[in-house]
Structures are given as C-alpha cells and as structure tokens.
Amino acid sequence: MSELRETTYLEAIRDAMAEEMRRDDRVFILGEDIGVYGGAFKITEGFLQEFGADRVIDTPISEAAIVGAAIGAAHMGLRPIAEMQFIDFIAPAFDMIVNFAAKSRYRTGIGAGLVIRGPCGGGSRSGPFHSQNVESYFVNVAGLKMVAPATARDAKGLLTAAIRDPDPVLYFEHKYLYRRVKEMLPIEEEIVVPLGVARTHRAGSDLTIVTYGGMLYKTAEAAELIAGEDGAEVEVIDLRSLRPLDTDAIVASVRKTGRLLIVHEASEFGGFAGEITAQVSEHAFEWLDAPIRRVAALNTPVPYAAALEDYYLPQVDDIAAAARWLLAY
C-alpha cells in the first residue's frame, strides 16, 4: 500500500489535474488567471512553471471563448480542462455548452471530451453572484455529464475520470469544502471514481436521504443526531454524479427503507430533487410508505448578509426535522 497524506478537497482537485497532466500530455487547462496568478483559489499554483504556457493558458475574460476553445481542442484529440473562476460565470458560456458541446456527438459523431470545472455553492457570504449552484441549468440537456463531489477522495477520483471521459463533463466543486474537508489519500496513486455511481455514505434501514455536494456534511450530521437521539438508522446516499444518475442505487435503497428525503443546496422549485422524485415514483412507488419530501434552499437568489444566507440555506435542523417527520409518518 502506498503512503498516505492528509489532502484537502482543494488539494485533491489540484492533484488530480497535475497527475493527469503528468501522465498524459494531451491534458491541458485554460481559464482566467490560472497561469501567472495561479488561480483565484490558488488551485493551479505552480502549474505554469511545471507545465508551461502551452498547457496552462491564461485567457481573456471570455467564458464562451474558453469553452469554445476547449470543444475545438477536444475535437482534435486533446483533453482540455476549462476553469470557470466561479461557477456562476458559466452563464455566459451557456450557449456554447448546451448547443455546441452537448449536441456535438449526436449531430456529427465527433465528441467533445472536455471538463468544465469551477467553484460553486454558498455558505461563504459571497452574495448572489459567487454562491450559486447551477446544476439545474443543465439538467435537461442530453449529451452532458455532471458531477458534484463531496469528499476529497471523490473530488480527486471524479476529476480524473472526468478528464478521461470522452464526453463533456461539468464538474462542480464546492468552495466551502475547499479547505474544510480533508482526508488521508495515497500519494501519487491514481484514484478513479467512475461517473454515474453513487456512494452509500452511511447505511441504514429506516429512511433514505439522497444528497450530493456541499449538503453531504449537514445530512450526515442530521443522520448521526437521529441515530443518537431517536435510535433510527438513516441511509445517506451521496450521488456524486447527477448525470448519469445512479437510479439503481437510489431505488434499491428506497425499496429497502420505504422512505425518501432529498436534500440539495440549490433552490427547491425546479431543483434536481424533482428528477429524483420522478424516478423513484416510477421505480418504487409501491415501496413508498411516506411521501417523498425534499429539503432545499429558499426559492430566492442567494443573499449576502449572514443572517439571510443562513436562513436561505438548508440547515442540519431542517434535515433532522424532515427526517423525523418522515420517520414518524
């Protein structure tokens, strides 16, 4: 077994990119301030020195052009990683993603194997434009894949898999976890987490909670609370991939527990919980002993002030209350 090192979520992202760039010279990264400056969050610190300006490309402030160039380079067999300085700034590249990247293989037979990654999520008092969760913008777009790691291991393993994937992958990294989440990971050993496979974070037989990304930790905390105080065992499923979605894992768990709660950080209305509800409704209706419920953010933009943002975001108490409601149902 190889040596272990404490690795933050942020370092896991950096390591995945650096290791893939060392292994495969087709991998390169492009984005704003990633070279000379080393990235807004210093994720690509030292990359320019190690890999050179050909593979660590500082671009103009132009997200559409960044994604576009990644698509073209992917057509040529390269493996581009396009960084959005904040995932909120994926919006100007929306057209390139949903119309060019997503539809490329279907229309032409030529794929666009690229990764678009960037910091998402709230909790860090960053206001309406640096806190968003954007998965729902893309959830109805066939041709895209989407992942949202919650642990350092998954951050590394999913990014490695995404870089190698022949299809366009949106990789949502939660900035609140960057330096808060740490894990012992093997040094220089390849970790690959396949896209489309959920992970059972905590086993249980009384209630299934499906979540992903930043909400994993609050969910796990609520599950422990309930185990301690109520003696009920909550199964926590960390989706990791949103598309492809591991419907089998969700359905199997719900068929076991008979109860489902879905937790996500994006606003409730039109959020990803809807698709999960529809899938479970179709695949496990007869096993349901209670309504499928969801805990998600308010149906508003993300507010700035601490009191407002805390109110806006789902909290451990919300998850625990919902879980208890379902358990008592």
Next chain:
Amino acid sequence: MSELRETTYLEAIRDAMAEEMRRDDRVFILGEDIGVYGGAFKITEGFLQEFGADRVIDTPISEAAIVGAAIGAAHMGLRPIAEMQFIDFIAPAFDMIVNFAAKSRYRTGIGAGLVIRGPCGGGSRSGPFHSQNVESYFVNVAGLKMVAPATARDAKGLLTAAIRDPDPVLYFEHKYLYRRVKEMLPIEEEIVVPLGVARTHRAGSDLTIVTYGGMLYKTAEAAELIAGEDGAEVEVIDLRSLRPLDTDAIVASVRKTGRLLIVHEASEFGGFAGEITAQVSEHAFEWLDAPIRRVAALNTPVPYAAALEDYYLPQVDDIAAAARWLLAY
C-alpha cells in the same frame, strides 16, 4: 357582446402586442428583423409603420444586448417586449436573464418587468437548433415567470398579462401552433389571462393528465380516444403558466382522480415533469392510486429527419398507452 373573428395563435400574439402598444405607449418591442422585415414569422408585420422606429427596434444580432436593453428600459418604467428570433437563441442571453433580470428586484428593489418571447418547439423538421423547448434552463431560477400558451385565447391573454406584469416573464410560443391553431376571438376586446392559473381543458374523474404548450393537442386527442374506446374519462389540465405553477389545480385534480400522467415535449430527464411530481408527491401522496408517470421526448437533442423527429417526440399513441397503463393499474 363584441364581434368575433377567427384568429390564429400567431395572430393572437400579434394582436396582443399591437393592442397593448396602442393602449400604453410605454410598451415597445425590440429584436432582430422585427422592423423593416416584419419578423421571421411575420408576427410584427406592419408594426414599424404603425408604431414607428422608436417602438419597433431592429437590433444587431445580439440577444444579450437585447435582453439587457429591455431590463434597463424596464427599470425606467417602460414595458419592453424582447423577441428572440427562435427561442433557441435565448441561450446567448442566458446570463442576462438569470443573473440580471431575475435577481434585480431581490437585490435592488427595482423590478425588471419585461417579456422575452420567441418560437419554441418541434414538429416542423427544423433540426437541433430551431426546435428546442427551453423551459428547464430557467426552472430553478427564482425571480422569473414562465408561460407556455396552447390556445389562441391563452396566447393573447397570457401575453397581455405578461406585458403588464411587473416581473420578467418568459413567454414560449409554440411555432407548430402558429397557423394550425385557430379560435373565434372577440375583435379589439381585451383578453387577460392571469399568470399562474391553470385551465381544465377537459374534465374527467379517472385520470389526470397535466400538460402545456404544444402537447395539449396530442393529449386531448388521446383523451378522446380513450373516452371513445375505453369509456374512461381523463381530466386534461393545461398549465399555461409554469412559474408561478398552479399547484392547487393539479393537486385538486389528482386528489379527485388518484392518478397522474404528465406530458411535455422537452426531453424527459430533468424536464418540468420532475417539479410537478415533487409537488404532487408532497401534497397528494395519500390520494395516489398509481405511480406518477410521464411521457416526454427522448433524452437526446432534437433530430432533423422526419422519422427521427417523430420518434423523438411524444405521440398520441404514447400518451394513450401511458394513460391506459395508469387506468389499468
């Protein structure tokens, strides 16, 4: 009672705009080729002559700038209607819509009462970029309203309401219906259909089908088929508004029939049916006698060839098969 005239869906849209422009000089329209040319579908034919170049503004090909200007004009108290030549081209304006228009009131207290409208939908062999249904891009974005009329009366009434509404409204007009759908409508009489209120297109007690936009007609046809052949009565609810969503109407119907089918023309995965399923799951779980099911398009882009597009789109037979499955459940 005022005189009636046969009015196509397209004419209803034109009439709504022209009448509002006559009534209220704050209303104006901007977009590509809407002035000199009269619009790609000739909806604004004659507008330049009647209302002048100040209120019928030919813009450069720049959807972001069009929406941006509409926001600024709305801030100043005007009531802009921004036309997207095809609704597919709303993608380059995505950032302006979700980040500027939608969040404006929340952030600043100043609203952006504007309408963005354009032809959506398939069935006319227009290929992957002139056939899309784009509602899911926006469904998780608080601050927006969205409507999708199916009848000529609703096309007129919803557009009038949208123009008068103080919030940003996305108005999806189905191009397949433009000249195929006709109705007798009063001449020069104001029709206002409030946003957020669904319409029971057909009453029934055995099964609820919720749909909107282009799929209303196929759904209604399937309902008639089943009434004739199976003797079961299907209730067809035409949502008209997607946001605000008339959850009460849906829930009331499902509580009555115990069975729900959702039909939409966009791809299934991540489509609007998810949100409806989640709402019904929350509000009417105990009334459900069968799983909530959905009929929607394939999880692919919209293909061009007739055989492919027909396969891609939900058809009357699909709706009838699903309905029968639910009725038999």
Next chain:
Amino acid sequence: MLLTRGLEERLEILLKQGHLVGSIYRSLGQEATAVGSAFALGAGDWLAPSIRDMGALLVRGLDVRDVLRQYTARGTSLCAGKDNTNHFTVPELGLLGPISPLGTQLCVLNGVALAFQQRRQSCVCMTYQGEGASRTSASHEGFALAAALGLPIVVWLEHNRWAFGTPSSRESAVGDWLDAAAMYGVPAQSVDGNDVVAVYAAARTAVDRARTGGGMTILVAETYRMLGHAQHDAQKYVLEAELEQWRARDPIDRCVAVLSHMGASGAELDGIRRTVAAELDQAVDEVLAEPPPLADDARTRVYASANLDAAVPWTRGPVPGYGGIAPHVRLRT
C-alpha cells in the same frame, strides 16, 4: 463556383419537389469568396465555413452527394439525418461545421488552432462570418481569444450588406468593416469578395502569415447577398437597382471573362458546365434512392457509450412497463 451554384440550384428544386424541408441559405453572388479562399489552404489545415460558404466545402473535397444526403435527411448522410443545412464537421477533410447560434463556430475553431499551436504543427485554420454575426457575443470572444493567444487563424468577414431581412447598415454604426479588426490588434485587409483571384491572393498571404507564426488575420470580403436570407424570404425589401449593380459583378461571369481573356474557349467552358451538370444529375439520382434513417437511430450517439443511449420510451415496449422493473410487483400488498 459552377458546382456551388449548380448544387444550390438543385437543392432549391429538391425543396420545391418536397424532397427536403427546412431552409437553404444560398450563396448566390458570393461564391468567389468561399471558393477562392478555400484554395489557399493545404492538407492538414482546417476550415470552418458558415452557412453561406458551400463553395469552401466543395473545394475541401466534400462530396456533393454528402451535401445532398444531409439536406434530404438520408440515413446515409454524414450526420445520420440528425442535423441539417450546411453543418458539416468532417475531421478527415479538416472541416468544422457551424451550429445555428451565430459566432460560436469561431470559438470552437480556436480550439483546433490551439491544438496546432500546442503540437507545433504548422497548420492553419480559416473561417467565415457575416457582418451580422460579428455583432454577437460569441464572435467577439472568439476574435479576442484568438488574437490574445496569437492563434494561426484567418477569419473572413463577409460584408454582404444584409443580415436576414435587415440591412447591416441599420444594425451597426460601422463605416468601414476593416476597422473592426483594430479592436483585436491584428492585421486586416479588405478584398473584392466577388473577384475569385483577389480573394485567393489575400487568403494566401494571410494563410502564410498564420503558418509562420504571425497569428490571426481578419479579411473583409466586400460582396452582396443576391437572394433572400433563405427560401422563404422573397427579398422584397431590396432595391432592384442595387441588385442590378451587383449582378454586373457576378463572380462567375467575371471569372469566365478572365478565363476567356486568358484563352479559354467557349467550348471548353461549356464542357465544364456540362460535366458539372452531369455530376449533379447523377448525384441527385443516387442520393434520392437512398433510404431515410431508421427511427430507432434517434436514440443513439448522445454519449460515447451505447449504454447511455436514450431508452426506448416505456410507452412503446410490447407490454408497457418500466425497463424490466415492474412498478406493480408489490402492487397493493
């Protein structure tokens, strides 16, 4: 140019006959820009034509049958019937097709050029854009990035006076489109877009510059769109006098004049015309005999893995039921 014009005329006939639906964006009057410029590229170079550059596709070696197949939505078409109009992406021919949202293609071609640059290949990219499209967001970002990175790319701005149904002078305040280049800090040149030889010469210079590390060049083709935007546009808004003026500058007539001047005989030219017509006749017959795609193919090729093909709708299985998992297994227990 004769082939281009002939092919587009066949497409119009096929449309009238009901063999194809949708739009044809004719390049009538602009053939010289597409054809002359494409000849300046070599093997390994990439070309990204807009919808009005049929000629460039043909010069790069696209088979007229492939064009016909795509327009008539044959199952044998390069895109398997899934896309339409002039969207041809053919890596073997170095062709990158557009998608409909204008301006985006340049951004993607940048990535191709970037690959050349990274691999130290001395290959070049060329693309085209209407003056209307130059106002789009994507176009601007594409230009700016190509300029900033010094990519080996040549961009034609086709100033054909129109954008759909609106004169481009109404949609912009630009006087001389050559100025547009200044914003990006790259060399630029104006060319008579209806003169195939002048087009070639300018393209050649720009291509050579890009090939030798000189970065992007912007070339402005001064030309005119002689027909409506597409078939459904009768172009009623155009002054006949203006058309007349430009008809006198027809690129084929001018080329014929030059060739005659250089000694080509009428018989030789007629021979070429006949060859082209025969080729087109045969191609049309051949393609029309080919089958449409199979409906079920609508499900495939969304992702690289066939496991991720779209499922057959549950309503279309022999017995309705969800993918092997019958929801009613535990029915009312």
Next chain:
Amino acid sequence: MLLTRGLEERLEILLKQGHLVGSIYRSLGQEATAVGSAFALGAGDWLAPSIRDMGALLVRGLDVRDVLRQYTARGTSLCAGKDNTNHFTVPELGLLGPISPLGTQLCVLNGVALAFQQRRQSCVCMTYQGEGASRTSASHEGFALAAALGLPIVVWLEHNRWAFGTPSSRESAVGDWLDAAAMYGVPAQSVDGNDVVAVYAAARTAVDRARTGGGMTILVAETYRMLGHAQHDAQKYVLEAELEQWRARDPIDRCVAVLSHMGASGAELDGIRRTVAAELDQAVDEVLAEPPPLADDARTRVYASANLDAAVPWTRGPVPGYGGIAPHVRLRT
C-alpha cells in the same frame, strides 16, 4: 477623491476588524477617472459605475453611510443586506449598479439610454469598464447595440494594466485601446486617467455630444491599479519599479499640486482632510450601531407581489406540515 480614498481605507479596516466579509475592490490610483468624469453629468443623467468607481458613486450623491451599510450587510442598507460590494442601483440618484458577470451592465444601461431616446429627454448615460471586461461577450454586444442605435451614452474604458492577477497585455493583443472604438464606428479619445481635470474635460465633451444627439463616445482612461485585485490579492506579481513610477502620478497628489498652484493653502487642504475624516468616523460609528437584517427577510422581494414571497421552509413551521395541506389527512385509509 479624498473621500473615496478615505472611505475605501475605512472599508479595509472594517474588513480586518471582521465587520465585513467578502471583497473590497480598491480604486487606489484610479480615483481621478471616476470622480472627474462623474462631475460632467447633470441632474436626470444616469451613471453606471463598475466596482472600481467608488468615487463616481459619491459624486452622484450616494451617502457614505449607504456604502458602509451595504458592505457591512446592515438591514438598513439600500439592498436590505441582499447584495454586496459596489452594486448600487438608486434610481433617485440615477445610479445603475453592476452585477458580477462583467460586461452585462453596459447592456442594461443601454436600456436606460433607450428610454431617454424614446421619450426625447436630453439625458445622458455614462459607464465604466475595465479593459479586461471589454473582452467579454456582453460588453461587445452592449457596445454594438449602443452604436447601432446611436444611444446617448459615454463609456469609459479603464485601462489600468491589470485584470485580476493577469497583465492585460497577456490577455489581449490590443496595442492602443483607443483602437477598440473603431470596431463600433463611434468617436473615441484617450485621456490621462490620473488627471482629474483632463478627465472632466473629456467627459464633458463626450456628454455634450451625447446630449445633442451625437450618440456614443468611448473614452480610454490610461491609468494604473495600485493595489491587488481585491483584499486577498497581495499583488506579488507586480514589479515595484512600475508601481513607483505610477505612484509619482498619484491623482490626489497631482490635484493637490494644481490646487496649491492655484493658490489653495496647506491649511485649507488640511481642513478638507479633517472634514472628510470626521465625516467618515461619524458614518462608521453610526452604521456599526445599526442592526443586521432579519433572517425572515430572505424570503421577500423576489417578485413584485408578496404573495410570491418564498414560503417558510416546511421544516421550520411549529408543526412540520405542508402549507396547510396535511399530506396525512387520508393517512393509510
């Protein structure tokens, strides 16, 4: 300019003291551009400052307390604690704030100018944009539309040599930013952005042109960003010699020199400094005493109608249950 600089220094202190989170984008060294230009506007005109134009906000009459309230997320702030940094939209002062995605603000200001144009009001709009932002898609569309429609608008391109942590020369091939204007076919002029009088003069000319129907002008302010992008950026990538050079051109020092030359005494100037400091001290004390917003206000003002306020999460009601409709009414019947 003194007020701007003083206010930004207070914000830095407040940040260090933990009274505010998030970023402060200092305008150190660039105050003259914002201040001088804003003075060229009159009542009824609108101004849309970027994040580095604090001075323009103050000139237009924004209360320093409102700035402090927003940064420290008071419930009393103009945005009710919902937005941050220099995003101030205040119709009564003719202020349109930016949102974070760069370039978008110009597009929206166009709409304000359009309203003036439609109503035949002789009012004018002015806005600012970094050279980095000028590469964005929205910026381009905004310029192009304003030019095409001849809108009464003045746009400052603040060429401060940097875009976040990257020299702008690395992000573009533009030599002279004045050239950027050519693309849109409108008049343009370069200005010493650190000379408040020169800025005012150029702004005045452009504003007058816009007011009298002459359309858009682009003004390039040659200046320098003397600090990092935001607080978290220590600007390690900047050469000290370059900073030294620009420090010698500090806009306040230069303005003081001019005033002294015109006869202002040291005592007078010190008096102004003291007044500014006192005003700021008082404002800080006042604002810090004000309360944060109430959590529940997070739900409001998404739509015009309070009926559409976000619901209280069902998990937070006294008895969990969905908005009056108890799902278990028919429980296991």
